[in-house]
Structures are given as structure tokens and as C-alpha cells.
Amino acid sequence: MNNLERSWMYERLDGRGAINSSFIDGVDKFIQYACSQMNRMSGDKVRCPCKKCHNFRYIEVEIVKHHLYKYGFVDNYFLWKHQGEKEVINEISSGQDIHGSAQPELGYDNxxxxxxxxxxxxxxxxxxxxxxxxxxxxxSSHPCExxxxxxxxxxxxxxxxxxxxxxxxxxxxxxxxxxxxxxxxxxxxxxxxxxxxxxxxxxxxxxxxxxxxxxxxxxxxxxxxxxxxxGLPVEKIDCCELGCMLYWGDDEHLTSCTFCGHDRYKCRIGSRKRKLIPYKKMYYFPLIPRLQRLYASHATAADMRWHHEHTKEDDVMRHPSDSEA
Known part of the structure; x- marks a missing residue:
């Protein structure tokens, strides 16, 4: 679908602030198409592509219309992929694998x-x-590429x-x-x-x-x-058996606790090349990669941006992010 053919999606209001008739007709066409894709519906509900719902919620058809009239379509949603419309250009979700051969038909939105x-x-x-x-x-190719x-x-x-x-x-x-x-x-x-x-x-x-x-x-x-x-990265950090310290940072190479003197590793009889086993260890889950994943994932990115992008009404405060502070 050519973006120009759906320019009506982002021409919701006319110069007087009223809803354009072309937008109303277009919403009707969208609803008609969404309801024709039964495998993309939840009972009699369809995904709502408004700026508030971001295609994450299944809602009754009349409420979807109301949302679109009030909030408009989510940005750059010319291809209605969440309602079952398929891309025609060759993208990563197209029907070819990395070698150019046909892939199993598991659907566009896998x-x-x-x-x-x-x-x-x-x-x-x-x-x-x-x-x-x-x-x-x-x-064009470059010798270094x-x-x-x-x-x-x-x-x-x-x-x-x-x-x-x-x-x-x-x-x-x-x-x-x-x-x-x-x-x-x-x-x-x-x-x-x-x-x-x-x-x-x-x-x-x-x-x-x-x-x-x-x-x-x-x-x-x-x-x-x-x-x-x-998976997300997990770090294993050795600890003192009595909980005095972590063998981390500047203390990473110590072999005994600086507070109680307890050995870091268990005594093992045999070859010195055998793997050292600590008395105690902990698992550290780094925060930054997890936040990056939340912003990268299609399932959670909209929620992570909600406090900045959600619709605000003048003189109404429903959430701390509605305030100037």
C-alpha cells in the first residue's frame, strides 16, 4: 500500500478543528478490513491502532472508532500489519530465509x-x-566492506x-x-x-x-x-562464606577474606590445575542491558515511553508525568 494513498490517516482535523470526512471514511474502511481478518481478532474485538493503545489492546469496534476519532492513528502505521496486512517489499519478515529459499508460512507477525x-x-x-x-x-561497494x-x-x-x-x-x-x-x-x-x-x-x-x-x-x-x-547477561561473583565481602572490583583477585580471613576457595586434593570452587557465590543481573531490552522490545517499548507520550489534557493531572515537574 502506497503511503500517499493513506495520507488521510494523518489528516484527521480540518482547519476549523472538525474531523475530516475523508478520515471518517478511511476509519470505516480500516474497521471493515480489520473485521475481515478473523485470525487477527480476539472474539469480536480488534487491535486498536490509536496513539493511546499502540496496537496492544483488543477493543470493541465502536470504541476503536472513538479512539481513532479522538487520538488519531499511531505514527507511521501505513501498513496495517497487526490487522493482518502483509508487506510486499523484501524485508526481514518476508518469505525467504538467509539463503534466499522459501520459508515456512508461519505468518507475517511471527x-x-x-x-x-x-x-x-x-x-x-x-x-x-x-x-x-x-x-x-x-x-556501491567499498574495498574495506x-x-x-x-x-x-x-x-x-x-x-x-x-x-x-x-x-x-x-x-x-x-x-x-x-x-x-x-x-x-x-x-x-x-x-x-x-x-x-x-x-x-x-x-x-x-x-x-x-x-x-x-x-x-x-x-x-x-x-x-x-x-x-x-538471554540477558548474568555475572557470577564470589562471596565470603560468612557474608563479610564480595570478591569484586579491586578485591577480585583475593584468595581470602580481608575481614575474617576465611578462605575463598574450597580445599581440593589433587592436581593444581583443577578448577577452583568458591565457598559461596552470588548472581548479579546488570540493570542497563535489561532496560535496553525493555526499550528495544516491541511488546514493552510503548509502555516505557508512555510517561512522555501519553495524551495529556489541560488542567487535568492523572499521573505525576502530567505535571511540569
Whole structure:
């Protein structure tokens, strides 16, 4: 759909402050299209693309109309992808994989594919690997730029593998992808405190039970290797067994507590090359990468920006962000 054909979306008011008739007609067309895509609805409700809801809420049709008349469409939403409209240009969500071959038809708005893209962030996709992924020849080449025939670097290859896992069907005729199964099984393992051995046995049974051409990862090691790049960083920090101090920063290389003198590592008999095991350790979850992920993710970015972007009414204060302070 040409953006000019939907210029009415951002011409809501006329010079007198009244709603343009073209905008009203356009909203009716939008509602008609949204209601025709039953697989993108929640019962009789559709996603509301107004500036307040940002396509995150399913609302009754009449309320969606009211929101659009009052708030207008979210910025730059010429393609109604959340209502099922498909892109026609060759983008990362198009029907080709990294090698240019056809991908399984899992739908335009594949949430697991979006999880992968959110995890790597927009900055990663601005490099040459983004061009090679889309199989688009650059208009001009530079001697210093990597050739299109070069193998992707390890970090890019991890992205490609995850995107392939998000799109590849588990077996011919399956309705779920490899990444869907892996994600759900890891969640089951966590919620039920399942051992690694139990996980392996269950996945091996699943692999045998499915058709021979299935691509089930039948071990925890393979699963962890695939999804490792999706996770957020965690740091392990050794502690004094009695809780006196952390072996961190300037104290990172100490072998005993500066307060109580307790040894940092357990005594082990045998070769000195054996791995040192601390008496106690803690897990630190860095805050900055988690905030970056919240702003990068399509599912949470709108909520993170809400305090700045939400609609304000004059002389009405509903939230601290409505005040000048």
C-alpha cells in the first residue's frame, strides 16, 4: 500500500478543528478490513491502532472508532500489519530465509521471530550483516566492506540460526517452529524444577515419537547453545562464606577474606590445575542491558515511553508525568 494513498490517516482535523470526512471514511474502511481478518481478532474485538493503545489492546469496534476519532492513528502505521496486512517489499519478515529459499508460512507477525530481533536490537541490524541477510546487493561497494560471498561472522551466524529456528517447522506439516518448542520446553523445565537428565529424556522421547524428518533438539546442551544469545547477561561473583565481602572490583583477585580471613576457595586434593570452587557465590543481573531490552522490545517499548507520550489534557493531572515537574 502506497503511503500517499493513506495520507488521510494523518489528516484527521480540518482547519476549523472538525474531523475530516475523508478520515471518517478511511476509519470505516480500516474497521471493515480489520473485521475481515478473523485470525487477527480476539472474539469480536480488534487491535486498536490509536496513539493511546499502540496496537496492544483488543477493543470493541465502536470504541476503536472513538479512539481513532479522538487520538488519531499511531505514527507511521501505513501498513496495517497487526490487522493482518502483509508487506510486499523484501524485508526481514518476508518469505525467504538467509539463503534466499522459501520459508515456512508461519505468518507475517511471527512473535518468536520478533523476540530474536528485539534481543539483538536495532543497532545490530544496521551493519553489513543486515544487507547480506536480505540478500540485497549494495549500490556501491567499498574495498574495506565485507564481500557478499564471505561467511557471516560468529555473532551474525547466531542471529541467522535463531531466525531459522523461529521459522523452520518442526517437521513437514507441523504448525509450530523449532524455537517455539524449545522456548516452551525450557519454560516447563523451569516451572517444574526439572533436572537436566529429565529434560534430555523427555526431548529424546519426543524426537522418537515425531516423524523421522523432525528437527527436535534432543539434549539440554543443544537447546542451551541455540537460545544462549537470547538471554540477558548474568555475572557470577564470589562471596565470603560468612557474608563479610564480595570478591569484586579491586578485591577480585583475593584468595581470602580481608575481614575474617576465611578462605575463598574450597580445599581440593589433587592436581593444581583443577578448577577452583568458591565457598559461596552470588548472581548479579546488570540493570542497563535489561532496560535496553525493555526499550528495544516491541511488546514493552510503548509502555516505557508512555510517561512522555501519553495524551495529556489541560488542567487535568492523572499521573505525576502530567505535571511540569
Amino acid at each position: 512473535p518468536y521471530r520478533q523476540i530474536v530481533l528485539d534481543a539483538y536490537g536495532p543497532n545490530f541490524l544496521q551493519g553489513s550483516s543486515w544487507q547480506s541477510f536480505n540478500n540485497i546487493e549494495p549500490e 565485507p564481500s557478499m560471498d564471505e561467511d557471516p561472522n560468529p555473532e551474525s551466524q547466531k542471529l541467522y540460526d535463531l531466525l531459522q529456528a523461529a521459522d523452520a517447522k518442526l517437521y513437514l506439516g507441523s504448525s509450530v517452529s523449532q524455537l517455539v518448542v524449545v522456548s516452551r520446553m525450557l519454560n516447563i523445565k523451569m516451572e517444574n524444577n526439572m533436572s537436566q537428565r529429565g529434560y534430555d529424556q523427555m526431548m529424546q522421547l519426543l524426537k522418537k515419537a515425531l516423524p523421522e524428518d523432525n528437527i527436535v533438539l534432543d539434549s539440554y546442551y543443544q537447546t542451551k547453545k541455540l537460545v544462549h544469545s537470547l
